[in-house]
Amino acid sequence: MNLHKTGIATPSTKAKFRPLSLDKVRVGGFFGPRIDTICATTARTLFDRCIEAGMLDQVDPDRPNPGQVIPFTHNSTVTTQMFWDSDFGKSIETAAYALNHREDGELEALCDTVIAAYGRLQQADGYLNSWYIRIEPGQRWTNLRDRHELYNAGHMIEGAIAYYHATGKRAFLDMLCRYADHIDETFGPEAGQLRGYPGHPELELALVKLGRVTGERRYLELARFFVDERGRDPKYFDIEAARRGERPDAFHFGTFEYCQAHQPVREQTRVVGHAVRAAYLYAGMADVATEFSDDSLTGPLDTLWSHLTDRNLYITGGFGPSADNEGLTFDYDLPNETAYAETCASVALVFWASRMLGRGADGRYADIMEQSLYNNALAGLSLDGTRFFYDNPLESRGGHHRWTWHRCPCCPPNISRLVASVGSYIYGVADGEVAVHLYNASEAEIEVGGTSVKLVQTTDYPLKGAVDIAVEPTTACRFTLSLRVPAWSRSGRVWINGEPVDVAVKAGYLRLERNWAPGDRVGLELDLTPRRVYANPRITVDQGRTALMRGPFVYCLEETDNGADLNALVLPDAAPLLEEDVDDLGGIVRLTASGFRETWHGEGTLYSLAPPTREAAQLTAIPYYAWDNREPGAMLTWIRREDTK
């Protein structure tokens, strides 16, 4: 996407933008009903499925040991059962965000039950991993490369922080602090410490969160240690493999590019390997860059960001086309029908993008955050909150549908926790500046420059383009209110107290610095005119095709609206895209256009000498996130176009 109209500003290296914790934001508008659904259904569903799968039996030392339930994969190296703590961590996190939105004694009691089991499980030294305590005792810290031990710790830390914010209860957070302290003692550069780092990054960003909530700098420093140590020679994963008596080259995935440990992070220039690992790592790096004002990470992060967004990102904000490595292949390899584009990877990209905003508001990051959130990520959850996509193709012949659970259930709680916590992605707060990254009806309590400011956003965005923000400081105070203007918006008109303000968009934001007084109102008008998007010729499969967008939404054709054989439909470049508000699918703007349908003249054969003929046909498109919520059928994002100009 040609994102910028006015050039790219270098973010201030001094700025430290941090998100609001969710207890400071109330969310309605577009996301309101989606969070309501998570409160009413999904949060509970996640626990039910985890418990049905046997997870609580593994966690709770008072229950009979279930032993290994899920078979090993990858040449006897890994079972998804090793990640069960992460599933509970993310489920508790989701429940916490739900409790933040709406009280639910039953859900809270369920969380307390699981947390109590973890309390009984935790070892005297603070260690807390149900696989290694109960299924493979004595093996802890022997295989960081494959077995997600530190990854699990990260997800539990995130869950504990969220639960603390939502309920004020410290038990789980205290437990995880003790575990983090144990990890801090175990890993580090000192003699007797292990110089390891997560095989699946995640803990890095969790430790930064933990440092922020506890004020304990050692957690930030441990995150920095993991970032700095990663990929150094000799490779820790080789040392560890040799210690296990294994040949280092027996690594199932062959290359440490898989886990972004092939080079020190500051030398990495290309986004490679497993997509979720990559984005979690870069999110953690960005957090470390912010907290330590570390400019030596900022350059590499920008290079990696450009490599992803300029060469390897689906229009839906998904990435990682291949199921083989659940990740990246080669530049411009963006097949539609076989796109893996894991839900977790787009969730992770939202994390990464949001953390790239830590050093200053910049549309390069916020636009992609929004694009990934509203498309690839949001598609991961059915509208009724009961079913989940793991992979997110941009085209389907009709066989791709959400499932109710998965043997590797990473995506359901991941998209759920993202949607339930979307309020914390709306604002970024630094000294003297409040950035509005996303528009969604909401109320936020913000501390800026020592003054408490209430911001009330009133908007139907992303269905309508008008945004109204009431700025209510307790007393008048000077700060900059930075409003994002997406690069695709042809308009970025802004008013303060009804008066137009003449200010240029800079790096994707309108920066309004003034003495804000109680009662001030800001109006913003974004242009949601539907638009056609065209792909770089190196994305070979998208040539002769166009994708439709409106606001942040990518649109798609579904069989239920358009009949079968979606690739028989042709959209002329000149055909107007008509907008229609409909209540279907939770309320969307439907797009329609006049085009053609080709008729094939070779019934029963594969190839014909007779060219297809064409008749007029209506094309109906809906937002990509909402597909596969009605009659199952085919879906198409990149629509055949015809140059009619």
Add this chain to the structure above:
Amino acid sequence: MNLHKTGIATPSTKAKFRPLSLDKVRVGGFFGPRIDTICATTARTLFDRCIEAGMLDQVDPDRPNPGQVIPFTHNSTVTTQMFWDSDFGKSIETAAYALNHREDGELEALCDTVIAAYGRLQQADGYLNSWYIRIEPGQRWTNLRDRHELYNAGHMIEGAIAYYHATGKRAFLDMLCRYADHIDETFGPEAGQLRGYPGHPELELALVKLGRVTGERRYLELARFFVDERGRDPKYFDIEAARRGERPDAFHFGTFEYCQAHQPVREQTRVVGHAVRAAYLYAGMADVATEFSDDSLTGPLDTLWSHLTDRNLYITGGFGPSADNEGLTFDYDLPNETAYAETCASVALVFWASRMLGRGADGRYADIMEQSLYNNALAGLSLDGTRFFYDNPLESRGGHHRWTWHRCPCCPPNISRLVASVGSYIYGVADGEVAVHLYNASEAEIEVGGTSVKLVQTTDYPLKGAVDIAVEPTTACRFTLSLRVPAWSRSGRVWINGEPVDVAVKAGYLRLERNWAPGDRVGLELDLTPRRVYANPRITVDQGRTALMRGPFVYCLEETDNGADLNALVLPDAAPLLEEDVDDLGGIVRLTASGFRETWHGEGTLYSLAPPTREAAQLTAIPYYAWDNREPGAMLTWIRREDTK
């Protein structure tokens, strides 16, 4: 392809068409220089590479045992070293066809060296497999499912027959007859016999060849046994796995669809699994159907044929889109850039198609035989005879090139033996009928109705459409000369001794029954006007695109002629396709047309709101088989079209 203008005739179930052995045919014309290249280069290259790989060390008991040289794959089940006998078998077969075309004492001596080593290797009971005799002694016949033991036997039998025809030397043939006798004793329905069958079919068709050359009916019956036994319950491969102490469900490929042993062959209706296995099996089935006039096989074979050609065949005559199973996936799954379309599979399809002609000449089979031969198969061999394609995508970004050898070197000798023996696919001979399936300058000696007939084809086909056939019986005799008229030819005008003959094309052939006398001349004119082909809308990736063909050739665009970004080129439906004879690439008809090139307006980005603009551009296409013989670069078969009518 809409193949038939005049309906489909049911072949006579009495007819038994058999090919000519290659010593009865001399080939010039289009294939002449290609066979010359195999004689001059490829035949010798194959031996050199086999011997460099260590194959002769394994075969020759007088040499030190090399042990296992190539690692196991598929969870320690298989190594390609187990197939080395097949590589030698096919290399000897290729050399034999080369010797048939042109004497070469050095090449013959090389064959004799390898054959002599096999002579020393053969066991007293006739057993002859270098892996099991030297590398894993004592393990013979314990894993038919995975280890290619009977497959190797088949290829060696084919090599021995070819070498006998070419040189008159019987030593290798006698050796393989003794081995076939041993197999015949070992496998069968009697007590004490094994009810097994090849994990990789091939032996079936080889045994039919052996029965034909030796006149020994028991080889035909053994072929029939393997066909009949296949896929019956209880599954032999399960029994065998249990005998090895393995869990049957530990089979690496999961399903016996992989090797077409999931059902008895007469119940199979869909072409599934590994593509080469499938086509070899069906070829053997068709041979058995012909030799035993077995109508119970004919129906299933026709159903399987339709399933392949109506739903799963690339325009190039390749099939099997997936690298995972080297085979089939689901109907209409025909991706271009990731097409596996193994060279061996299209070679095997030529075998299968040629054997479907055993019960009567029918254009449904012969057209596909020709299409596969001239496109996917022929692409497998570089014009200079030194490099080989294993997989044959229909589109490449520039990274796909022929290699000089492969750890699994099945394709090089397979395409070489096919090209070198193309003379035996031109004619089919039955009682009272000679069918001309392919047109290529050639001379053949045929026995029909007890009379010896010389047929001399003079033609530049497939570059020109005129074919002249001199019919020279030793004395006048009555028989039917059936001339194929490809379904794509708009003309099928025919003359006898200069007089037009008014006869309709029936099931793809003009059937000329008369008393043929010495000096008779038949003229045929086929229409090679270049044509556009359009794909069924279920082949989603080919929509909005066209493939160009002329005669049997599929055309493609190469970067060296058209510049980069081949998907930026657009060919209007109305643009004339201009033909030009050129000497390049061994002599081709080049096609050119006026179209457009789109220019992208989003430099450095992936997606742009600016539609591409277009300028006039010339498109230049060459036959697909000839691609990647000049400057390496991108290639495209399905070209973007524009409906301009």
